[in-house]
Amino acid sequence: MSREKESKIKEIIASSDEAISQSNSLNNKAGCFIVKPANTWIDEAKRRPIPRMLFGEFWFEGEVCILFADTNVGKSILAVQIADSISSGRPIDGFKLEVDPLKIAYLDFELSDKQFEKRYSIDYTHHYQFHDNFLRSEIDPDLELPKEFKTIEDFLNHSFSTIIEKSDVKVLIIDNITFLNSDNEKAKDASLIMSHLKKLKTTYGISILVLAHTPKRNPSNPLTGNDLAGSRMLMNFCDSAFAIGESASEPDIRYLKQIKQRNTEKIYHDNNVAVCRIAQPSNFLLFEYIGIGCESEHLRRIEQKDMESRDAQIFELKKQNIPNTKIAEQLGISEGTVRNRIKKNS
Template sequence: MATQIAECLARDKRIPPFDDRQTPALEPKKVLYIDFELDRAQFRQRYAVIGEDGVTLEDKYEMSPNFLRGEDYWDGNMIEGYYSFTDMLLQDFDNRIADHDVQILIIDNLSFLTPGTIANATVAFKLMHQLQKLKKSREISILIVAHTPKSLRHGPLTEQDLQGSGDLVKVADSIFAIGRSRLSPDLRYLKQIKCRSGRIEYGEDNVAVYRLAKFDLAAQLGTKVADATSSENFLGFDFLASESEEGHFALRRRYSTGSTVKRTKRSGRIGRAKRLASEGRSLSEIALLLGIGKSTAKRYVNDA
């Protein structure tokens, strides 16, 4: 999602469902994406079609020229005059921002910025204040990726799920979280956790549901060359629907017998299938959202 956000900002495009805003057009932004997670080869694989041999990369996605990506190449030595790795790293960020007139900085992810654990309140608070100082001095926006638990949850996502939660929440202007859906391995949902300067539109009653897969982002953004063929070469979040979060986190089985859980789950799916059909969703979309086959989706929709 972070790469997709960076690419959209660099082209002044909005990610669905946030593209329905009636706002004035803005100039594309210069985005610096600091990637501590992937090396260059891994990054290329995500944004290209992998050939039949499983190795060759074909039809690579062309990122915006305003999208700048950097990797960590630290040799382990401290430069004279610096007292910590974090101070040295943030100064390098500052230099790159000045050199390239960067307007937005994206860091993936937070845990790489300091040798200390982010779960430590003192470490997290100090780091966030350093980033706030950088944001204000350079008049930029900063998006920081932080980890949440990777297992399926038995309840809604909250600020307590954020790594180093307490002090990060205090300093951050806005926070959104991405959860895994129990309905299908490739479904994710986005939920707003905090919004300092506005109201929360995508809370627990209205999360944005996406399919995590390779798709044709250029066609979605309207940046594809007119005679170019369709190409699913961008690994990202393809919007499906806005729904209640409750339908996506895992059920607590210990409170019910297996048969009761199955009946409750089936009944809930039938209700959701009928609602999605009434909204004009196709059987294929309903099947994907509910994690069932197309024939089952049809049966649920027609259930009396």
């Protein structure tokens, strides 16, 4: 049998399977639910490929993943490095890559083209050559909101689909979510953003990495999902999440920690974080993998005098009738710590 004929037969079978699947889906609908026997779900899932690693166990194919950290810790540096790895098919040292080169769109709402150039050159000369699969995008400075869109957020969401369709990208990186909606700490707004990204993932079969900030936090505490701005809704809607922590030991040391995962066990936890150094050995600013460590080794240790100063601030702010939540936010500590210190002092 010729390859052309064999390919045609496969297309017919695939088309038939899809038609049957759509028909079954209609028959199994119950309001907003699709109801099928558990074994049917598994049989259908068997036909889809097993998710492969895009950046070690931190991010898999077909996931909406969140990477979050404090300002100026290196989110964009790592995100561009991941994009370069996926677009070229070259794994980052210390982390697995299980896919062939994929076309990727990096939506950069952080850096100007000149700032981007500086990071990937040697004093604006000897520039790094990215793979042609790597597409970078900035917001149009002359943007005018078309009449058919009520808000800039609506137009941005429409533009995501346009980029995916016109450029045939398989991976989308958004740097960062704050630009999509300045009120993403509000549950309603966060859920709208994430639900749209999940719809994009399902509709186009793509993988999405979203960068996000942490609000002011206490650097002596371990990283958790609560450190993500708008954490509750964002965490509920994403498939996976990981964070970058800044080490108190050396200014250029960072560590990576898994916060949420669905396609793997939790590999990078409190006692097993991936430790890296921010470096620029040539014309590419990057995270240089060092090894594995414990998060506690990189947290700032609180001295007794620091605790006394912190407690004094808590008590002073409480005298001003400021709510515990606002005190916690202002001092970068948990509301529980505020409550416990006030209780102990009363």
